[in-house]
Amino acid sequence: MYGSVMRGRVKSGRRAEYERLVREIAPVHQAEGLQSIDVAWEDKDPDRVVVVIRFRDKESYLRNAQRPETDRDYRRQLELLEGEPEWIDITYAVHAGRPVAEGASSGS
Template identity: 35%
Template structure:
């Protein structure tokens, strides 16, 4: 598996709009994005102005294919308009995963 962890700062009053945009992605894009496995959006206890996203794909190729998709770029531009600055991306291979059914 391959994916990214990304740190974002919402513009004041835009957190709910960001959550709705992620829900839209899950509803409309996720079923069509080959290799998408899971996504999470965290609100840290200590950094109240920050949001942390996680996106997991089957492999690096499917991750890169999604990143290069014009529809993903369109969605990202909508997200970026709700942020104070560019997200900080940390891409990498998932080397261990545990999940309880």
């Protein structure tokens, strides 16, 4: 499995809109190998978002990155962010514990 971790700052008051956007765009990329997208908010800074993205493999990740839909969706995210986010590309090695249940709430 391959993917990215993104860390950025959502414009004040736009958290719910950002979460809706991620839910909207995720299905578009599932056929291209997207496995999941997790959105989390930092405790110390409630506008700081961390997004964990998982693809089936590096090849599907790279193919998806070249799609016009991916560029469009990234630009839509940028409209809700304060500047460019930080990206870290990662190769997954180990998963311990249970998978996160679909529809898990943020608890807030």
